[in-house]
Amino acid sequence: MTAHPEAPETATATYVFAVSRRLDPAVLAGLTGLAAGFPVRGLAFGSLxxxxxxxxxxxxxxxxxxxxxxxxxxxxxxxxxxxxVVTRAANCGPTVPLALATLYRGDDRARQALAEDTPRFAATLDRVEGHAEWGVKVWVPAAAPQRPETAAAPSLRGGGGAGRAYLERKRGLRQAREHHHERALRIAEDVDAALRRLATAARRLRPHTPEMTGEKNRVQVLNAAYLVTAVREGDLRDAAETWRRRTGVDVEVSGPWVPYSFVGEG
Incomplete structure (x- = not known):
C-alpha cells in the first residue's frame, strides 16, 4: 500500500481504484469513495x-x-x-483492482500511465472473466495443554522408577504434539489438493497466527484463495463440506470475491 512515486502537485490528484473492460457509470452513482464531494467515475483509455x-x-x-x-x-x-468501489465496478464484468493508494497528478497522467500497461490489464481481464475468488481457511484444534500434574517433576525420593515414568510421560506428550501437528499439515495439503482440482488457479497465503486471529482453541493451518468459474462454485463448497465431515476440522469458505489474489499473475 504505497502511494505512486510522483507526489501530486496540483489542487487535486487522480486516485485509481480499478480497471474494467465494461463499466456502466450508473453503478458508481452514490459512492463516496475516498473523498466526499468528488464523484467516482470512469476514465477511458483505449478500449479499457x-x-x-x-x-x-x-x-x-x-x-x-x-x-x-x-x-x-x-x-x-x-x-x-x-x-x-472495486466491488461495485466488478458488478459490470471482469475488473482488475489496483493497490490502495494508486495516485497520479491528474487524469492525463493517469491515462498515459495506465495505457502503457494495457497489455497486462487486457491479459488479466481475459484470465479472470467468468471467475470469482473464493477463500478457504482450515482450522484444527490447538494441542491440549499439558496438565500440571502430568508435567510435575518427580521427587528425588521417588527413586529411579518414578524418574523413568516421568520421562516416558514427557516423551509421550511430545510425540502426541508432533502427531497432532503432522496430521494437521496432512489435512491442509489434502484439502488444498482437492480444491485445486476444481479451480482454474490457486494461491497459498500465509496462515494467520493466533496473535492475529485472537483464537486460543484452534490453529489455522491453511489460508488459500481459489479462482473458480461460476459453474464450479457449488462443487467447491461441497468439497469443503465433505472434508469438514471426513476430518472433523473447521473448513471455512468465503466468497465470491473480486479476484484480488490473481490480478498480479502473468
Whole structure:
C-alpha cells in the first residue's frame, strides 16, 4: 500500500481504484469513495476504462499515507471505501483492482500511465472473466495443554522408577504434539489438493497466527484463495463440506470475491 512515486502537485490528484473492460457509470452513482464531494467515475483509455476519483492533493501525499498507515481506524476506512468501489465496478464484468493508494497528478497522467500497461490489464481481464475468488481457511484444534500434574517433576525420593515414568510421560506428550501437528499439515495439503482440482488457479497465503486471529482453541493451518468459474462454485463448497465431515476440522469458505489474489499473475 504505497502511494505512486510522483507526489501530486496540483489542487487535486487522480486516485485509481480499478480497471474494467465494461463499466456502466450508473453503478458508481452514490459512492463516496475516498473523498466526499468528488464523484467516482470512469476514465477511458483505449478500449479499457479506469475507475477513478479526484481527491485533494494535499491530503493524499506520501506523507499523508504514512500517517494513515499508522492510524488503524483511518486505514481501515480507506480500505473499505476502496473495496466498495472495486466491488461495485466488478458488478459490470471482469475488473482488475489496483493497490490502495494508486495516485497520479491528474487524469492525463493517469491515462498515459495506465495505457502503457494495457497489455497486462487486457491479459488479466481475459484470465479472470467468468471467475470469482473464493477463500478457504482450515482450522484444527490447538494441542491440549499439558496438565500440571502430568508435567510435575518427580521427587528425588521417588527413586529411579518414578524418574523413568516421568520421562516416558514427557516423551509421550511430545510425540502426541508432533502427531497432532503432522496430521494437521496432512489435512491442509489434502484439502488444498482437492480444491485445486476444481479451480482454474490457486494461491497459498500465509496462515494467520493466533496473535492475529485472537483464537486460543484452534490453529489455522491453511489460508488459500481459489479462482473458480461460476459453474464450479457449488462443487467447491461441497468439497469443503465433505472434508469438514471426513476430518472433523473447521473448513471455512468465503466468497465470491473480486479476484484480488490473481490480478498480479502473468
Amino acid at each position: 476504462t479506469a475507475v477513478v476519483q479526484h481527491v485533494p492533493a494535499d491530503e493524499f501525499t506520501q506523507e499523508a499515507w504514512q500517517e494513515r498507515l499508522s492510524d488503524r481506524a483511518e486505514l481501515e476506512r480507506c480500505a473499505r471505501a476502496h473495496h466498495e
